[in-house]
Amino acid sequence: MKILKVVAISKWSLIFAALWLVAACAEQPKGKEEPANDPAAETPADDRTDEDEERLSQAKKLFFALPSPIETASLLKKAGATYDQEVLNGHTNVSNYQTISKKALNLGVYGADLSYSSIFEQTQQCLEYIKSARMLAAELGIANAFNPEVMERFESNISDRDTVMNLISEVFWSANSSLKATESSNIAALILSGGWVEGLYIASKMVDMENPNEQIIKRIAEQKFALENLLQLMEMYEDGDILKETHQDLKELKALFDNLDEAKADGPATASVNEETGVTTIGAKRELSISPEQLAAISEKVGAIRGKYVE
Amino acid sequence: MKALAQLFLVLVVSIASFSDAGAQCKNFTKRKCIPQMAPYINNGQYNGATLFEGETASVMMTFYSGQDYRLIVCSQDILKGTYFEIKDEDGNLLYTNKDKDSDVWDFNVASTQQLMVEVTVPQTSTHDVKNSGCVSILVGFLE
Numbered sequence: 001m002k003i004l005k006v007v008a009i010s011k012w013s014l015i016f017a018a019l020w021l022v023a024a025c026a027e028q029p030k031g032k033e034e035p036a037n038d039p040a041a042e043t044p045a046d047d048r049t050d051e052d053e054e055r056l057s058q059a060k061k062l063f064f065a066l067p068s069p070i071e072t073a074s075l076l077k078k079a080g081a082t083y084d085q086e087v088l089n090g091h092t093n094v095s096n097y098q099t100i101s102k103k104a105l106n107l108g109v110y111g112a113d114l115s116y117s118s119i120f121e122q123t124q125q126c127l128e129y130i131k132s133a134r135m136l137a138a139e140l141g142i143a144n145a146f147n148p149e150v151m152e153r154f155e156s157n158i159s160d161r162d163t164v165m166n167l168i169s170e171v172f173w174s175a176n177s178s179l180k181a182t183e184s185s186n187i188a189a190l191i192l193s194g195g196w197v198e199g200l201y202i203a204s205k206m207v208d209m210e211n212p213n214e215q216i217i218k219r220i221a222e223q224k225f226a227l228e229n230l231l232q233l234m235e236m237y238e239d240g241d242i243l244k245e246t247h248q249d250l251k252e253l254k255a256l257f258d259n260l261d262e263a264k265a266d267g268p269a270t271a272s273v274n275e276e277t278g279v280t281t282i283g284a285k286r287e288l289s290i291s292p293e294q295l296a297a298i299s300e301k302v303g304a305i306r307g308k309y310v311e
Numbered sequence: 312m313k314a315l316a317q318l319f320l321v322l323v324v325s326i327a328s329f330s331d332a333g334a335q336c337k338n339f340t341k342r343k344c345i346p347q348m349a350p351y352i353n354n355g356q357y358n359g360a361t362l363f364e365g366e367t368a369s370v371m372m373t374f375y376s377g378q379d380y381r382l383i384v385c386s387q388d389i390l391k392g393t394y395f396e397i398k399d400e401d402g403n404l405l406y407t408n409k410d411k412d413s414d415v416w417d418f419n420v421a422s423t424q425q426l427m428v429e430v431t432v433p434q435t436s437t438h439d440v441k442n443s444g445c446v447s448i449l450v451g452f453l454e
Binding site for chain 2: 061062063064065066067068069070071074075078162165166168169170172173174176177178180181182183192219222225226228229232268269270271277278279280281282283286287288
């Protein structure tokens with residue numbers, strides 16, 4: 001009888017221990033989820049400032065989005081840009097990138113080059129850039145974004161521009177979401193940074209100062225807004241050294257964009273709906289202007305930054 | 312031995328049931344939300360989060376003149392009455408789907424500008440424990 005009682009107690013002890021272990025390992029309630037590596041999150045609650053608390057309360061639920069490389073390429077083509085393979089990063093440079101930050105930045109760069117090549121239906125270049133991007137993705141732990149099924153769809157549809165563009169978006173969405181789901185948002189931020197810098201660099205190379213294309217120049221000036229968002233995004237996920245250098249580069253570039261003149265309409269923007277199509281148009285609000293000197297300064301700066309990333 | 316095997320089974324089942332909410336939100340977005348984007352092209356960025364009733368999610372982004380856009384705000388059914396508002400940089404309300412049936416909004420802008428998309432999950436549950444679920448904000452453009 002005594003032996004049975006001991007066994008019964010032991011069994012229940014094991015069950016209670018197991019339940020305790022499960023509770024300890026279970027995901028914490030998602031009240032106010034704090035971003036990984038946020039200094040405010042690591043600060044004891046008693047020591048946090050009002051600014052820390054506000055930032056924490058907002059950080060999880062506030063996103064900053066950038067134009068995708070596909071959209072940037074689309075804007076350039078609509079503005080009259082042409083294809084120039086010489087301005088793109090060589091796909092064979094992929095083996096040069098050894099650090100995580102270089103791999104992430106250049107995955108973004110190759111994403112932009114792939115987007116630009118796809119918009120201009122350069123199928124062979126697209127295939128090369130997909131391979132280089134896949135290699136970097138694997139090294140960053142997001143190989144599933146370029147899984148065999150996706151690669152086969154790329155190859156089977158390489159001549160279908162619309163399908164390729166959708167696949168590029170699908171692949172980068174998958175990579176972006178995987179990184180965020182595994183709390184590697186700093187890597188995701190680097191990829192976005194590399195892609196944005198490459199897009200701006202390509203745009204700057206499309207400008208012929210002897211015969212300037214005002215539409216392309218306008219699109220370059222408008223990158224001021226995207227850069228503001230990119231910096232805000234980086235500041236949310238800043239983690240030690242991995243984002244520090246890129247963050248500094250982009251701040252220096254922002255200082256040049258801050259010199260641009262901006263004309264804002266009085267009063268708030270308006271919204272009107274086309275009854276036939278159901279499409280809403282948000283009314284005019286602001287216009288940016290950029291001088292040739294400002295354009296030259298921005299072009300030189302982005303060229304230097306980009307050169308550092310792809311070497 | 313049998314008790315240990317049973318214990319192991321309990322552990323495995325319990326841990327599996329607490330799988331990562333981030334991955335679940337991503338899968339929900341891919342399965343339920345992205346298909347609504349066609350023929351627009353997704354901008355390739357994941358803006359999703361698990362929200363509780365009473366919480367808000369926002370995304371700030373640049374929209375370019377000459378482009379046509381589609382915004383989709385996708386939420387799990389448990390988050391009843393989820394709606395979005397579009398505000399300019401100064402916080403002025405430009406559009407809301409609060410009294411409309413659709414979570415999809417097609418639009419364009421007369422001049423390139425920053426807009427804030429703000430999604431709110433209203434408090435609807437009557438008990439103390441608030442419902443939570445995935446909310447995703449997707450943007451696409453027409454090529």
